């Protein structure tokens with residue numbers, strides 16, 4: 471456009487030779503300028519496209535944590551339009567913090583000017599990232615100084631790693647405990663048999679009866695622990711696998727436990743889906759899962775009544791069968807959530823809990839190709855959700 475206007479000047483009749491020369495020079499300059507603009511805008515598009523094809527969030531910030539540039543992955547992770555991201559503080563929009571993220575590398579690398587690598591846990595968004603940070607030295611002036619941050623979401627990876635560690639830990643403890651339990655089982659049987667013989671041999675009012683009863687109770691308690699350990703360490707459940715309806719595992723278990731629930735003032739609500747598919751499983755083991763969960767719930771509601779709800783349902787696709795046990799008990803402390811499946815982890819008083827209940831549940835559920843998930847709110851209650859693969863085409867009313 472500019473070029474055409476200038477060229478038109480040349481066609482005017484009163485124009486001098488010097489002006490024509492100047493116009494020609496001007497035309498060359500304008501052409502050079504246009505080509506430069508073209509090159510710059512091509513590089514801009516090229517650089518933006520390159521930036522955007524990186525599937526991890528990448529951003530460039532200044533020393534005040536304000537975003538200067540960001541790629542599409544960042545905007546997507548923040549659920550924002552890319553234009554709305556620019557100028558905002560990275561920790562506010564990306565991590566949900568009001569101030570820089572804990573362990574943020576920005577201050578350190580601004581001082582050292584060395585690349586840095588860290589793992590960050592962003593509690594508000596409940597996501598974990600690795601971040602590679604690089605200082606970009608100022609080119610024109612000091613305000614120019616910026617930092618490139620490359621994030622990688624490792625939340626799922628970490629979750630999987632934790633699960634793997636959990637399984638390995640359980641396998642190791644299981645093998646160890648299984649061996650010990652076997653060794654203890656026989657002498658324990660002997661103690662129990664002999665103490666019962668002595669009790670029978672003495673008159674009912676004999677002064678030693680109370681002490682002997684104490685020994686019998688203690689031996690029975692040990693037997694229960696040994697039984698748990700043996701169940702826990704058993705390699706895998708095998709020939710007892712059959713078609714099982716979860717509702718039955720619940721009703722059988724509740725027949726045993728309802729008296730105990732009533733005594734503790736707990737209201738039991740059962741909400742079972744009638745037309746539910748079977749799963750492949752071991753009814754005894756599944757009963758044990760229900761029993762362990764219900765026992766935990768009742769223990770968590772000790773002293774204040776409360777409601778225990780057991781429900782079964784299916785997902786809309788009818789591929790999974792769910793079992794849910796929820797209570798209105800004291801809940802689980804945040805710092806214990808990572809440990810509740812650990813064998814021997816208990817918050818109960820000594821002698822009251824072995825800490826194997828949930829570890830056993832975990833193993834049984836894993837053997838049934840199922841999954842367990844626990845959600846808890848302090849002083850409001852806990853909900854345990856388990857799901858198993860449904861046997862398709864099989865419905866029970």
Ligand SMILES: Nc1ncnc2c1ncn2[C@@H]1O[C@H](COP(=O)(O)OP(=O)(O)OP(=O)(O)O)[C@@H](O)[C@H]1O
Nearest residue numbers: 766767770801810816817823824825826827828852
């Ligand atoms: N429904 C629940 N409400 C509150 N805390 C729970 C609940 N279920 C489990 N917990 C916590 O998890 C811990 C571990 O549970 P787990 O069943 O493995 O062992 P335990 O109940 O302590 O012992 P055991 O099962 O041998 O009696 C419990 O001590 C308790 O702190």
Ligand SMILES: [Mg+2]
Nearest residue numbers: 762766827828
């Ligand atoms: Mg328990």
